[in-house]
Amino acid sequence: MDRRDSLKALIVGGISTTVLLDACKQPAKEGAENTENKDAKGPDESDRMDEEKLVNKQLREAPKFFNDNEMAAITILGDIIIPKDDVSGSASDAKVPDFIEFIVKDMPEHQTPMRGGLRWLDMQCLTRYEKAFKDCNHTQQMEMVDEIAWPKKAKPEMQQGVAFFNLMRNLTATGFYTTEMGVKDVGYKGNAPNQWNGVPDDVLKQYNMAYTEKELKECISFDTKA
Amino acid sequence: MDDIQIKKQPKKYDAIIVGSGAGGGMAAYVLANAGLKVCLLEAGPNYDPRENSSQLKQPWESPRRGASTKFRPFGDFDGCYWGWEIDGEPYTQKDGSNWEWWRARMVGGRTNHWGRISLRFGPNDFKRRSIDGLGDDWPISYDDVKPYYDKIDKLIGVFGTNEGLYNDPDGLFLPPPKPRLHELFIKKAAGNINIPVIPSRLSILTKKINKDREACFYCAQCGRSCKIYGDFSSSSVLVKPAVATGNVDLVVNAMAREVLTNRDGLATGVSYVNKADMQEYQVFGRTVILAASACESARLMLNSKSTRYPNGIGNSSGVVGKYLHDSTGADMGGIIPELFDRKRYNEDGVGGMHVYTPWWLDNKKLDFPRGYHIEYGGGFGMPLYGFNWDIQNLNGMFKVHGKQKEAGGYGASLKEDYRYFFGAHVGMAGRGEGIAREDSYCEIDPNVVDKYGIPVLRFHTKWSDYEINQAKHMKETFKEILHSMGAVVTWGGDDGAHNNYGLHNPGNIIHEAGTVRMGNDAKKSPLNKYSQSHDVKNLFCVDGGQFVSQADKNITWTILALSMRASEYIVDQMKKQNI
Numbered sequence: 048m049d050r051r052d053s054l055k056a057l058i059v060g061g062i063s064t065t066v067l068l069d070a071c072k073q074p075a076k077e078g079a080e081n082t083e084n085k086d087a088k089g090p091d092e093s094d095r096m097d098e099e100k101l102v103n104k105q106l107r108e109a110p111k112f113f114n115d116n117e118m119a120a121i122t123i124l125g126d127i128i129i130p131k132d133d134v135s136g137s138a139s140d141a142k143v144p145d146f147i148e149f150i151v152k153d154m155p156e157h158q159t160p161m162r163g164g165l166r167w168l169d170m171q172c173l174t175r176y177e178k179a180f181k182d183c184n185h186t187q188q189m190e191m192v193d194e195i196a197w198p199k200k201a202k203p204e205m206q207q208g209v210a211f212f213n214l215m216r217n218l219t220a221t222g223f224y225t226t227e228m229g230v231k232d233v234g235y236k237g238n239a240p241n242q243w244n245g246v247p248d249d250v251l252k253q254y255n256m257a258y259t260e261k262e263l264k265e266c267i268s269f270d271t272k273a
Numbered sequence: 274m275d276d277i278q279i280k281k282q283p284k285k286y287d288a289i290i291v292g293s294g295a296g297g298g299m300a301a302y303v304l305a306n307a308g309l310k311v312c313l314l315e316a317g318p319n320y321d322p323r324e325n326s327s328q329l330k331q332p333w334e335s336p337r338r339g340a341s342t343k344f345r346p347f348g349d350f351d352g353c354y355w356g357w358e359i360d361g362e363p364y365t366q367k368d369g370s371n372w373e374w375w376r377a378r379m380v381g382g383r384t385n386h387w388g389r390i391s392l393r394f395g396p397n398d399f400k401r402r403s404i405d406g407l408g409d410d411w412p413i414s415y416d417d418v419k420p421y422y423d424k425i426d427k428l429i430g431v432f433g434t435n436e437g438l439y440n441d442p443d444g445l446f447l448p449p450p451k452p453r454l455h456e457l458f459i460k461k462a463a464g465n466i467n468i469p470v471i472p473s474r475l476s477i478l479t480k481k482i483n484k485d486r487e488a489c490f491y492c493a494q495c496g497r498s499c500k501i502y503g504d505f506s507s508s509s510v511l512v513k514p515a516v517a518t519g520n521v522d523l524v525v526n527a528m529a530r531e532v533l534t535n536r537d538g539l540a541t542g543v544s545y546v547n548k549a550d551m552q553e554y555q556v557f558g559r560t561v562i563l564a565a566s567a568c569e570s571a572r573l574m575l576n577s578k579s580t581r582y583p584n585g586i587g588n589s590s591g592v593v594g595k596y597l598h599d600s601t602g603a604d605m606g607g608i609i610p611e612l613f614d615r616k617r618y619n620e621d622g623v624g625g626m627h628v629y630t631p632w633w634l635d636n637k638k639l640d641f642p643r644g645y646h647i648e649y650g651g652g653f654g655m656p657l658y659g660f661n662w663d664i665q666n667l668n669g670m671f672k673v674h675g676k677q678k679e680a681g682g683y684g685a686s687l688k689e690d691y692r693y694f695f696g697a698h699v700g701m702a703g704r705g706e707g708i709a710r711e712d713s714y715c716e717i718d719p720n721v722v723d724k725y726g727i728p729v730l731r732f733h734t735k736w737s738d739y740e741i742n743q744a745k746h747m748k749e750t751f752k753e754i755l756h757s758m759g760a761v762v763t764w765g766g767d768d769g770a771h772n773n774y775g776l777h778n779p780g781n782i783i784h785e786a787g788t789v790r791m792g793n794d795a796k797k798s799p800l801n802k803y804s805q806s807h808d809v810k811n812l813f814c815v816d817g818g819q820f821v822s823q824a825d826k827n828i829t830w831t832i833l834a835l836s837m838r839a840s841e842y843i844v845d846q847m848k849k850q851n852i
Binding site: 097102130132150198209217224233237250 | 317318327329330333339340342350447448449450452454457458461480491492494611615619620654657658660661662665669681682683685687688691695
């Protein structure tokens with residue numbers, strides 16, 4: 048049973064939470080199915096008021112903010128910040144550049160720091176390597192990034208670059224860890240029907256914690272063996 | 274624009290209620306169930322959590338990943354329409370005042386997204402002047418309200434534990450959820466320095482209490498409003514069953530303009546603008562019950578001027594709008610190194626804290642007169658916009674898997690850091706009682722109207738040393754607790770005298786109260802002890818406006834109790850033909 052069906056079952060009411068939780072234990076193929084549904088039906092806006100629907104529509108239809116050169120640099124930087132590793136894919140695998148394109152339109156305060164920061168980076172690269180950042184080779188790009196990626200040891204004249212890279216790191220991480228891939232990577236297990244039965248025993252033991260008798264007597268508990 | 278005309282509704286109601294939040298929802302529920310005919314006006318659109326909640330949406334289902342907008346200041350998934358600003362509905366400030374005014378526009382009002390913290394006022398909370406000489410005593414006592422708290426506990430459901438604390442009275446509680454891991458850390462750390470931590474008291478159903486609502490399934494998203502009605506929202510728990518009686522006409526998108534009166538000085542109804550067609554309407558009834566929020570109800574009264582009521586209806590005292598006050602608030606956050614690299618599991622729990630700290634000290638030994646409680650947060654939250662923002666301020670401070678790293682960075686090593694720190698944060702928020710003062714008020718701005726032509730409110734509020742000293746004490750306490758649990762302060766630690774110790778602007782905690790207060794003296798208070806206007810016997814105010822003082826308790830449970838009490842009084846008075 049997937050998330051939406053399970054919620055529907057809860058809403059209709061005829062089904063108890065216990066039955067529901069068993070149903071949810073079956074492996075879900077959620078990701079793929081939900082994406083398909085969404086493409087077919089468009090975004091679910093039953094939770095939006097009219098004013099929001101209008102603004103969201105305007106944002107979806109707004110012209111691009113970043114040009115192709117800027118997007119290329121954002122994609123390269125994003126994948127340097129969040130590369131593919133043993134656990135998960137890269138920023139571009141998670142479509143982080145598209146998120147950054149959206150969010151600067153939704154939060155215009157990011158527009159100038161991003162556009163200006165990218166231009167600052169290109170000017171640095173032009174001076175050093177006679178090429179824009181995206182056209183530099185990998186070694187040159189990493190050399191440049193190392194000048195601005197470490198706030199405490201960066202040279203004073205690199206401070207604007209540090210500020211830009213901090214923002215780029217923030218937007219990339221926010222964009223990545225809020226995708227299905229990123230949520231899985233970081234190991235967030237919630238957002239699903241559950242019966243909270245307290246901290247698992249092995250975890251309590253690990254931290255030398257225990258529930259008091261008062262807590263065990265007073266608090267709600269669920270029979271996990273059922 | 275079409276010609277404006279005033280459309281008069283021919284049906285005569287027993288009651289016109291303005292606002293569908295905690296106060297208005299409860300009034301509609303009680304009156305409708307007593308067989309009275311009710312017209313319930315709501316300034317926003319219809320809203321049913323079952324249909325309209327964002328519950329269980331994934332972060333990526335918001336294009337902005339849950340970030341806030343002007344429509345949703347608490348984030349894109351939050352269950353409240355509007356907040357600090359509303360397009361076309363300004364408010365203004367006087368003398369450098371910085372009141373922050375939250376306005377919900379939807380059926381159920383702000384109860385759709387609130388924290389569900391459901392605390393009874395204690396015996397002392399009704400008699401503060403007798404204790405410390407400040408403000409005023411209520412005209413009622415805990416014993417007057419206790420029966421209603423009891424009824425509401427049963428009707429709506431609240432979890433908690435009976436601790437036998439004098440000023441944090443016992444109730445009829447459902448079982449609370451067990452503490453989460455960080456809450457066990459907090460409990461132990463606070464206990465070591467003699468600060469009590471007890472199960473929180475939230476109106477969330479850990480057990481089913483009736484056929485219309487399901488028990489909580491622990492998604493931690495009460496703030497989005499609950500599709501199975503597992504928590505209290507006025508929309509789902511009061512308005513919906515009230516409408517189901519057949520005795521309530523719910524009129525949405527109805528922005529109240531004025532309370533109408535007749536030659537005898539009695540309220541006859543309410544005029545409103547319908548936001549959908551921008552036409553003017555009037556509805557009529559035997560009583561008018563204001564529940565539009567403390568400030569909106571005051572605004573409506575002040576705007577209801579006539580020859581008979583030149584200062585606004587029910588305002589012969591001149592007190593309407595005065596004694597406006599909010600909870601105090603100051604916060605701090607930290608990170609617990611012992612929790613780095615935690616084992617993952619679903620610890621969402623209920624929407625909010627499982628434990629809290631009620632006020633535990635004696636003000637006679639302190640440099641401020643009233644108390645505060647502490648709310649706690651932390652653990653594995655859903656990653657949303659802002660997830661581990663500015664990690665460069667964190668990842669150079671601690672060894673990761675035994676290795677000291679340089680702050681900032683990128684790549685696989687950075688990904689390791691995000692995983693390593695996840696779930697180790699903890700936060701605490703003090704919510705306390707400020708003093709209701711005559712010189713803290715809202716009034717009608719003589720120059721400004723909203724898009725409907727209704728004169729707007731102008732605010733004049735500020736904190737005194739009492740509240741500032743209290744915030745200082747909160748901050749010191751938070752530091753002690755964090756220190757006691759081996760946590761490192763990550764935010765809120767730099768506040769000091771230069772910024773009132775991080776004390777939030779008045780209004781920011783969204784517990785506005787006191788503008789239409791009750792009292793036995795008609796010269797000093799607009800309402801009597803039944804939430805009834807001293808001047809106009811068929812006019813009532815059942816929201817936060819009626820509060821004389823607001824305790825260090827979140828005010829919703831008391832709004833519900835007082836509204837139920839006033840509503841039963843109205844039913845009784847109608848039977849006796851007194852109104």
